[in-house]
Structures are given as C-alpha cells and as structure tokens.
Amino acid sequence: MKLEEIIKPLLSWYEENKRDLPWRREPTPYHVWVSEIMLQQTRVEAVKGYYERFLTALPQIEDLAACPENKLLKLWEGLGYYNRVKNMQKAAKEIVLKYGGELPADYEEILELPGIGSYTAGAISSIAYGLKKPAVDGNVLRVLSRITENGEDILKQSVKRRVEQELEAVMPADRPGAFNQSLMELGAVVCIPNGMAKCQVCPVQHLCSARAHGTVLEYPKKAAKKQRRIEEKTVLLIQNGQEYAVCRRPDKGLLAGLYEFPNMDGWLTEEEVIRAVEALKLMPLHIKNAGEAKHIFSHVEWHMKGYVVRVASTEKRAGNLLFIDKKESKGKYPIPSAFSAYRKYIEEDE
Missing domain, CATH: 1.10.340.30 (Hypothetical protein; domain 2)
Structure with a gap:
C-alpha cells in the first residue's frame, strides 16, 4: 500500500x-x-x-x-x-x-x-x-x-x-x-x-x-510509562466569616503562580491540623472533615485529605495567607482544578 x-x-x-x-x-x-x-x-x-x-x-x-x-x-x-x-x-x-x-x-x-x-x-x-x-x-x-x-x-x-x-x-x-x-x-x-x-x-x-x-x-506500540509518584497532602479550608484563606504558589514549578488552599505534605490528624492553624497565628473555633480526593498530573498523583477550619477574626497572621471574599474569588483568584473537590465547602454557604 x-x-x-x-x-x-x-x-x-x-x-x-x-x-x-x-x-x-x-x-x-x-x-x-x-x-x-x-x-x-x-x-x-x-x-x-x-x-x-x-x-x-x-x-x-x-x-x-x-x-x-x-x-x-x-x-x-x-x-x-x-x-x-x-x-x-x-x-x-x-x-x-x-x-x-x-x-x-x-x-x-x-x-x-x-x-x-x-x-x-x-x-x-x-x-x-x-x-x-x-x-x-x-x-x-x-x-x-x-x-x-x-x-x-x-x-x-x-x-x-x-x-x-x-x-x-x-x-x-x-x-x-x-x-x-x-x-x-x-x-x-x-x-x-x-x-x-x-x-x-x-x-x-x-x-x-x-x-x-x-x-x-x-497498535500503536508504546514503551511502558514510568509509574507516577504519589504524594499525600492535607488541604485546609480556613474560613473567617465570609472569607477564606488562599496562598499563591511559587512562580516556577507545578501550578506555578496559581492560588491554592493552604496545604501541607502528609496526612495530618485533627489535632495536628489545629496545631498547624495555631502556628499560623489563627484561633481555630471549629474543625470538620472535608473528605478525601485525588488528582492526577502527568508525573505525580496527589492523594488529599481535607479539613474545614473556622477561625476567629484576628489581625495577626503568619505566612503568606490571603483571606478573600467568596464572591470576589470567582473573578480574581484562579484556583486549579486539582482542588475542585474542596471548592463546595467554600461555596456551600453562599
């Protein structure tokens, strides 16, 4: 042919x-x-x-x-x-x-x-x-x-x-x-x-x-792909009234420059989350489980465990947290689809 x-x-x-x-x-x-x-x-x-x-x-x-x-x-x-x-x-x-x-x-x-x-x-x-x-x-x-x-x-x-x-x-x-x-x-x-x-x-x-x-x-023939690396993360949905916390990712690397919910490596217990929030100079009032989620990138998988944490108003905040209004976030702060499973916890009270 x-x-x-x-x-x-x-x-x-x-x-x-x-x-x-x-x-x-x-x-x-x-x-x-x-x-x-x-x-x-x-x-x-x-x-x-x-x-x-x-x-x-x-x-x-x-x-x-x-x-x-x-x-x-x-x-x-x-x-x-x-x-x-x-x-x-x-x-x-x-x-x-x-x-x-x-x-x-x-x-x-x-x-x-x-x-x-x-x-x-x-x-x-x-x-x-x-x-x-x-x-x-x-x-x-x-x-x-x-x-x-x-x-x-x-x-x-x-x-x-x-x-x-x-x-x-x-x-x-x-x-x-x-x-x-x-x-x-x-x-x-x-x-x-x-x-x-x-x-x-x-x-x-x-x-x-x-x-x-x-x-x-x-057909077609393809060489076997390398197995994706699995990373466990704990995602924090920190809420202060009608505001919630985000932080900006570094300008280089995975999801560079985008906004994300605060997160930490590994799966933390409720007690560990409370201590982590306090370390951010915030006062936790209530915590609840937000469930597990998974997101697959080309070379890595995120296995996530989330918590909703309500905090008291305070002027003293550590780290690079930015508290934004729920309505404002829709037009200004792009949050990657990797965190889509947790958006509902932020939007449910609207």
Missing part, C-alpha cells in the same frame, strides 16, 4: 462527516492556535465552552498579550497545564513586537514561538495558511501505525519526525489543512484509542494492514 492512496477516500469522508466545531467555522490563525492549545490533554466537548469564553474576553492576539495574568489564568481555570496559556501569552507578546499582532505565515517562524511544537505549527500553517505542512499528534500516529502495521514506538521523537516527513511528501498541496484534519478526525471518531476501532465505517478500511490481519488492538 502506498501512503498517497489514503488521500482521496479520506478527504471525501471528511467533507461528508466532519463535526461542526466552533474553531472550524472561522479558522483564522489565532483561532486555530487557541483551539489546538486547548485541545491538548482535553476532550473536544469540554473545550467548546472554554474556547468561546476565551475569545469573547480576548478576541485578538493583542488582547492576549496585554491580559493581566490573574485574568488569563482565570479564563484557563479547569483546563489544567497552566504553562500552556502562559506560553501563549509569551508568544502573543512576541507576535505583537515582531509581527504586528499577526501570526506569521511561515512554518519555521511559527515553530520558533514559545510553547509551539511541530504539531501546532503544522496545524496553523496548513489550516489557516494553506501551507503544505503535516500536523502529527497521537491520533495521527495511531491511525498510520494501524494502516501500515508499523510496530515502532510512537512515543519516540524519531518516529514522529519520520511520519511527518512521509506525510509532507504525499499530502495534497491544494488541501493540506483538510487532509491534516481528516487524519485527526479519523483518529478521534473512528480509529479510536482505548478500544476497538470502528473499522466498519472507516473510509480507508480496504487499505489498512492491521484490519486485514486482525491486529488493530495491537
């Missing part, structure tokens, strides 16, 4: 079956960029609302470049991986300075911008500018590994680069964006991960080696 044989059936299928997605209706360079960054690690259905909200607040690249960080992180709240949007803002500032607020119509220049890799650069170049550049992500690698029955590890950069070269050599010069999207769409709705592909509705089933040999579930 020659790779170029998939082009015609794929494009015909895509035109008839593509999903109606907001970013496809007006595929400007900025819109494609925002959607592709949001879609990393996040389901399409979940992204739709974030996409509309983000562009309503920041309709132009200049708006993204000038946006205060707190507002920017609040717009991104719930999407996770906050470095993605921080890099977007860095890139936006560079685009304003170097390119007058417009993404350059050049693949290599796009690739040099902060936070943009070959996949995103390829998507912007092909979809928005009609340039003959591939956009190879996990969906595309899975589709092609099954079609060609290639057993190489798709997590290797060398494999991804080879696939990019092979696709660039055969992709149609007149419809590169549609071709890239047809491969993405096939991987998203037909040649799906974590289960049997829907081969009966695949437009290239007659060209697929894995289907012919009954080996679809054996």
